[in-house]
Amino acid sequence: QVQLQESGPGLVKPSGTLSLTCAVSGASISNSNWWSWVRQPPGKGLEWIGEIYHSGSTNYNPSLKSRVTISVDESKNQFSLKLSSVTAADTAVYYCARWVSNGYYTWGQGTLVTVSS
């Protein structure tokens, strides 16, 4: 059974960089899947941030593209998110998820990141 686990600081200062890692277990990140980040501001809907393939190919949401970097570490079976120049609007629960053909079948439990001084 594939499992995803997000980790990283729960509090980031304004103008700083948000950094999260998603550890993958039960499957190799080198499988033919896209690995994604999705966020959800408190009480609001879902926003796709971007995705990465094990080869390193990436796709980003144009609304965040200038601030986002997603990378993969095959040796550790994990992938990571960096979001720079954060503001309070970036406060959200951040999920990592696995895309399989036609949907996000597997999600992490989510981690709340608050942007505040």
Place this chain on the structure above:
Amino acid sequence: EIVLTQSPGTLSLSPGERATLFCRASQSVYTTYLAWYQQKPGQAPRLLIYGVSSRATGIPDRFSGSGSGTDFTLTISRLEPEDFAVYYCQQYASSPTTFGQGTKLEIK
């Protein structure tokens, strides 16, 4: 990007009743690349339906999806207590993939 608008915002029904949730796209989703997710408080979303009408593994047959073009529907034939949650549609025909704002299904 394709904007998805879900209606109603909140739906109040009783267990055993039929629920119909709607998702309208700002432009045609030319393929069948439309999915539905269920999210309960404090939990990650769960995939229910993909490809407009195919149930994901383990999803009960009381859940069904339909539609084409710009109008899509999720139907729950007979509500069980565990079905009360927030439901999101997602299109993945056009990048970036986008989600609707959600419909909250609450107990009447």
